[in-house]
Amino acid sequence: MFMFAVIMILIAVAISAQAFYVAGKTLHSQLLQKVMRGKMTFFDSKPLGMILNRFSKDIDSIGKLIQHDL
Secondary structure, eight states: OHHHHHHHHHHHHHHHHHHHHHHHHHHHHHHHHHHHTSOHHHHHHSOHHHHHHHHHHHHHHHHHHHHHHO
16 A cells, blocks of 8 residues: 555656646746847847746746746
């Protein structure tokens, strides 16, 4: 009985890890596509560091929200 519970927990952890990976990859890809398709005036008016900082901050906050919800 104990071994069955351990195996089920390991399976649940593996499924959760896969879900986190897929969700993070999808969100990162979509966000990158949106940023790269922005108008040139946006990139001319904003410094690159500000764009990268916002990008990483958004990914970090979304990742933390997903991790606590799942």
